[in-house]
Structure formats: structure tokens, C-alpha cells
Amino acid sequence: MIIARSAQELEDALKTRPGSRGFVPTMGALHIGHRTLIDAARRENECVVVSIFVNPTQFLPGEDLSKYPRREEADFKICELSGVDILFYPDVSAMYTADEIRITAPDVRGFILEGASRPGHFDGVLTVVMKLLNLVHPTRAYFGKKDAQQLALITQMVHNFFMDVEIVPMDTVRENDGLALSSRNVYLSSEERQEALKLSAALKHATKMVMQGNVKSFTIQSAMEEILAPLDVEYVAIVNRAFQSLNEVVIGDTIVLVAARVGTTRLIDNVWM
Template sequence: MIIARSAQELRNALDSKTGSVGFVPTMGALHIGHRTLIDAARRENDTVVVSIFVNPTQFLPGEDLSKYPRREEADFKICELSGVDVLFYPDVSTMYGRDEVRITAPDVRGYILEGASRPGHFDGVLTVVMKLFNLVRPTRAYFGKKDAQQLSLITQMVGNFFMDLTIVPMDTVRENDGLALSSRNVYLNPSERTEALKLSASLKRATKLVMQGTLESDAIKAQMLEILEPLEVEYVAIVNRAFESIGRVEIGNTIVLVAARVGSTRLIDNVWM
């Protein structure tokens, strides 16, 4: 595995490769969910590139940038054992200069749900992903469905800018008890982790209601909120794939989303229907 820390080192590493390139951008603290993305990239491409970069521009003031989990040695080993060909591990000075051009999120879809809770967050996400795509020049890039709004906006960006790559969405990976895997799960103490299961439990209730024929969004959200008590819920939303609120579930075109704080840790989860 080649470890590239600069743009030139990355280019030198990739210039020696031929065929398709699968790319998995991450912020490190790798877990089984990331392994699933890497494994898919390995199956479907000649070369696999993983990036690890904790992107400062997507963190708002007061968020957890300084304490975001960083496990360089473990992450490198996971990438090596997963068959990654090139690991891109830049620092901030490699990725950002002074007074530079920025990508901004759409005025509407970028400022609802996650964008409403974290205004400006998606500007930082789209900016760094655009930079990484231009550096790696992947054939396919792999993203988890757990960050559904992020996935939607990145897919839109690729289309809006006529970028020559395919975005591959991957299903959320969960613990045996249903908790969605997240690098931020390490913040949870044992009692908080138990409380965190209310997010996935609320989504299971939504799924069951739909299977039983209840399609009205308000009725589904009301029962989800009951399960989520007494968590600090930021939103429960039912949207179509374009992230437009809908009054009734549309099978094959619906995402049910939840965001809540468990202790001081903010968690998100969703289910696609």
C-alpha cells in the first residue's frame, strides 16, 4: 500500500496505475461500515484509493473538530488489510490555501434538516469532496446511505458540474442490536449507548407501520417521537429522494430520517423505503 501525503505524491502513485479507480473518502476512525465501502470498491475496480482527512470546513464553531476520533495507526492497518492500493493522508495545508474559491450547497436542499441544524456544513462537505474528486479522478466513489442528505447533495454536485464519475450508494451497516455504525459512537458511555438504540427503534416502528399500511407521514412521525422520548430530538422527517417533504410515504421513493442528541453526542440515522 502506498501512503501519499501530498497532491504530488498522490499523482505519482496513481500515474503508475491502469484501469478503473474506486475511491472511498473518509475522516478516519475506520469501522466495519468503512470496510464495507472499501470491499465494494475492491470488487468493482482495478485500483482502490482511500482518503483520510478530518475536514475542518464542515465543522461549525463549538462542534467536535478538536476531539473528533483520530486513530492513524489502526486506520492504516485496516486499509492495508483491506487491500487498499493508495492511502491519501493529507494535512490541512495540502487541502486548503488562503482566500480560495469555495463550493456552496444549494439554497434550499443544502439548508434543510442537517443543513438547518448545521448551517454551512454542506458548503464544507461539497468543497472538500470536489477537491478530492479532482485529485483522485475516480471512476466510482462510494458513500454510505446513513449520511443520506450528504449523499444526495454530492450526487447532485456530480451532475450539476458534469463530472465524469459514478456515485455508488451503500446500505447502512449496523451493530447486531441495530445501532448504526458511526465514528462518533465512541463518545457514548454504556447507558447512552442503550439510549441511542431509540433511533433505530423508531425507524423500525416506521417500517412496521408502512408494512401494515399506514402511509401518512404525520401518523408515522408521531409514533417515532414517542419511541424517541426523552431524547433531545432535532428532527424527524419523511422526504422523497429529492429531499422534499411528503405527506404520504411513496414506496420506492422515500427516506425516513431522524437526528437526536444522546447526552452530548449528536447522532443521525435513516431508513430508505
């Protein structure tokens, strides 16, 4: 495995690995969910590139940038054991300069749900993903469905800017008890982890309601909120793939999303229907 720490080192490494290229961008603290993305990239491409970069521009003031889990040695080992060909591990100076051009999120879809509570967050996400895609030039790039709004906006950016890359959505990976894997799960105490299961339980109940023919969004949201209590719920939303609110679930074009704080840890989860 080649470890590249600058744009030039990455360019040099890519020249040694011809053929189709699968790319998995991450912020490190790798877990089984990331491993699933890497495995898919390995199956479908001749070269696999993973990036680890904790992107400062997507964190708002007061958020957990300084506390975000960093596990360099473990992450490198996971990448090596997963058959990664090139690991891109830049620092901030390799990715950003002063007073540079940035990508901005769309006026509507970039400022609802995640964007409403974290204004400017998606500007940072889209900016760094644009940079990484332009550096790696992948055939395919792999993103988890758990960050559904992020996935939708990245897909829109690729379309709007006529970028030659296939965005591959991957299903959310869960623990045996249903908790969606997240690097932030390490912040949860044992008691908080049990409380966090209310997110997946609420989504499971929503799925059951739809299967029983209860497709009214208001009814589903109300039932989910009861299950989520007394968590600090930020939103429960039912939208289509374009992130437009729905009055009723439409099978094949619906995402049910939830965001809540468990203690001081903010968690998100969703189910695609």
C-alpha cells in the same frame, strides 16, 4: 499500499495503478461500515484509493473538530488489510490555501434538516469532496446511505458540474442490536448507547407501520417521537429522494430520517423505503 501525503505524491502514486479506480473518502476512525465501502470498491475496480482527512471546513464553531477521533495507526492497518492500493493522508495545508474559491450548497436542500442546524456544513462537505474527486479522478466513488442528505447533495454536485464519476450509494451497516455504525459512537457511555438504540427502534417501527398500510407521514412521525422520548430530538422527517417533504410514504421514493442528541453526542440515522 502507497501512502501519499500531498497532491503531487498522490498524482505520482496514481500513475503506477492503471485501470478503473474506486474511491472511498473518509475522515478516519475507520469501522466495519468503511470496510464495507472499501470491499465494494475492491470488487468493482482495479485500483482502490482511500482518503483520510478530517475536513475542518465542515465543522461549525463549537463542534467536535478537535475531539474528532483520530486513529492513524489502526486506520492504516485496516486499509492495508483491506487491500487498499493508495491511501491519501493529507494535512490541512495540502488541501486548503487562504482566500480560495469554495463550493456552496444549494439554497433549499442545503439548508434543511442537517443544513438547518449546521448552516455552512454542506458548503464544507461539497468543497472537500469536489477537491478529492478532482485529485483522485475515480471511476466510482462510494458513500454510505446513513449520510443521506450528504449523499443527495454530492450526487447533485456531480450532475450539476458534469463530473465524470459514478456515485455509488451503500447501505448503512449496523451493530447486531441495530445501532448504525458511526465514528461518533465512541463518545457514548454504556448507558447512552442503550438510549441510542431508540433511533433504530423508531425507524424499525416506521417500517412496520408502512408495511401494515399506515403511510401518513404525520402519523408515522408522531409514533416515532413517542419511541424517541425523552431524547433531545432535532428532527424526524419523511422526504422523497429529492429531499422534498412527503405527506404520505411513497414506496421506492421515500427516506425516513431522524437526528437526536444522546447525552452530548449528536447521532443521525435513516431508512430508505
